[in-house]
Structures are given as C-alpha cells and as structure tokens.
Amino acid sequence: MALQGKVVVITGASSGIGALTAQMLGKRGAIPILLARSEDKLKETAAGIPGVFGLYACDVTDEDQVQRTFADIFSVYGRIDILLNNAGYGKFAAFTDMEPQEFDDMMDVNYMGTVRCTKAVVPHMLERGSGQIVNVASMAGKIGTARSVAYTATKHAVLGFTNALRQELRKQGIIVSAVNPGPIATEFFRTADPSGSYEKSVARMMMTPEHVSKKIVKLIDKGKEEMDLPGFAAIGIRLYGLFPRLADKLTYNMMNRK
Template identity: 85%
Template structure:
C-alpha cells in the first residue's frame, strides 16, 4: 500500500510506539491523526511530526467520546484509511494482589477500547470497500506468564477479536492485522513494573520503539495480517502451539522474570 496521503488514526499516540509511528508515517507522506487522553502530551508529540497531522483528545474508555471523535475525524478528513489501535497499558502483580477493579479497567482500555474504535470505523470502511485495522496486541496474548494474569487476559481478548474479525471482513476489502511485540523500551514499564526489576531482567530481549514502529509501518505498506516481534519469538510461538505444556515447563525460568 502506498501510504502517501493516507489518513491514519492512531490511538495511544501521545508517547512510545504510537508517537514514533505517527512521525514515521508523516515522513512517508501520510496524514497521522493522533488520539490520546492528554491534549498537552499530544501537542508535545505533534511538535516532532514533519508534515500535516490531526490531533483529537479522546479517552477510549468513553464510548460517547469515541463515537463523537470519529464522527469529527470523518467530517474533517472525509475518510479513514487505516486505524492503528495502540492505546493500552499493563500492570504486573500477583493475581492475589490485584483487585477486580484493576482487571476491569485494564480490559476496558486494552480490549474494549479497541472494540469501540473499530466499531466506529468499520461501517465507513465497508461503505468504501477498503481500509486496514491494525491492533497492537502482545506476545503476552499468546504465551501467559506469572504476575501478568490481567494483562495477558486482555491481550488474549485482543487476538481473539482480531482473528475473528479478520474472518468476518475477509473479501470486503478491509485488512485486519495484529502486531504482537515482546518487551519494548518505553514508558510502559513505569506503570507495569515500577521497581524496574523485570525491565532489567529482560534487557537483552528489549526492543527499541524505533524498531517496532518501523515494522508496524512496513506491515501497513505490505498489508500483512500478523506480525510477531522479534522474529525469533514467532518461531517459538509456533513450537509452543505444538507442545504447550512441555514448553511451559521448559521455559518457566526464562519467561517468568517479573
């Protein structure tokens, strides 16, 4: 897909891979439309975008705000070519230490936020007969680890939603894609791992946000349906699918470092 002049809506665009992907898309001539809760942070991100962009404060937990925001974007730009559902967060803690309300909020942002934004854009894409929806899931959605029960559940939900929606929209002209990254060196860990212990333990596996954003842009250009990052992890995922219980036992020490 030629990205020049494409209207690309990005949720969670105020920092991390959302912000970097917006900058890279602008460099390719696309028009990134930035969504996040904080207007001030969005403006900081926008300062690094070289070309034309849009900026709309929006909380993906608020169904009415999502509907209103997407209506405004469609009124302002006339179309949405790509939706990058990137908003999300994690918190690592033992299951017994996490309140049910924290499960609710994480699911509300990570999963229902994607559902709300996708619901707002799919009718428009169906009418046009084209478009792409890119959902940022996680390797956690494929392999569960200790102290990430709530986060893993949200990403399992995202992958299930993405895979089923892909089948439902196949032959409509709409591409539905999943990006499944491992650990990324972003502010994600300020909430997920305030102690810094887990971040240090996986430092060798940590990817740069620049690397992940570059891969996301390439996925958009190629119209790929799924991307596991890093690539070697994708091979491991396939082995895990064949021998899940054995893999759990063999990888316990390596995977459970929180």
C-alpha cells in the same frame, strides 16, 4: 508511495510506539491523526511530524467521546484509511494481589478501547470497500506468564477479536492485522513494573520503540495480517503451539522474571 495521503488514526499516540509511528508515517506522506487523553502530550508529539496531521484528546474508555471524536475526523478528513489501535497499559502483579476492579480497568482500555474505535470505523470502511485495522496486541496474548494474568487476558482478548474480525471482513476489502511485540523500552514499564526489576531482567531481550515502530509501518505498507516481534519469537510461538505444556515447563525460569 503506498502511504502517501492515507488518513491514519492512531490511538495511544502521545508517547512510545504510538508517537514514533505517527512521526514515521508523517515522513512517508501519510496524514496521521493522533488520539490520546492528554492534548498537551499530543502537541509535543505532533511537533516532530512533517506535513498535514491532526490531533484529538480522546479517552478510549468513553463511548460518547469515541463516537464524537471519530465523527469529527470523518467530517474534517472525509475518510479513515487505516486505524491503529495502540492505546493500552499493563500492570504486573500476582493474581492474589490484584483487585477485580483492576482487571475491569485494564480490559476496558486494552480490549474494549479497541472494540469501540473499531466499531466507529468499520461501517465507513465497508461503505468504501477498503481499509486496514491494525491492533497492537502482545506476545503475552499468545504465551501466558506469571504475574501478568490480567494483562495477558486483555491481549488474548485483542488477538481473539482480531482473528475473528479478520475472517468476518476478509471478503469486504478490509485488512485486519495484529502486531505482537515482546518487551519494548518505553514508559509502559513505569506502570507495569514500577520496581524496575522485570525491566532489568529482560534488558537483553528488550526492543527499542524505533525498531517496533518501523516494523508497524512496514506491516501497514505491505498489508500484512500479523507480525510477531522480535522475529525469532515467531518460531517460538509455533513450537509453543505444538507442545504447550512441555514448553511451559522448559521455559518457566526464562519467561517468569516479573
């Protein structure tokens, strides 16, 4: 019942975990508001959502479009209870093979997209004294691997932003959460790894989008501040924090399969 009637804005909602999480939230009685660049894809996703929902074509790299979209949402629904910053993409390539513009583009979507959407809701949440911001980061933001330099940097930025903002808003009634998943079997890899070699190499570790979406809904429902996925990864992260350089050497072959 905690999610009943909650207005939840989800970026990157046209496919993958964004789409599935929107559908699951709708089944829990929430009011999911779907954002993505493609309105046609959003309509396909919305077909699986029961009850009330909204959808808006919005490019998170466009400041004016983000401001207009969120203003429209506030005008129609009156509030935003939860913001799920899920929009993002990756590209796996050697540092020397990537142009500076590719670093800029990825940072613009993954990090600055999160910043823009969060800026659009925080003043309203502060006025109400409540709300939750959930940022989908990545295990890559905690452990760097070869051929993911640009992507890792964006997710490291998202985690730093999330952790600092949590402290800033802790006494204001706003929960700031991070979800840090490992590999997920979604369309993400069509861009990140067109060859399919990395996806095959981590097939045994790959999580289903359904599993990750269920965990995200649980995090929202419980008001948790952070979740590492899969569960055993949390233990690895703690050990990495204690012995980072030793862990780099011991896990090199396993972690660098791109």
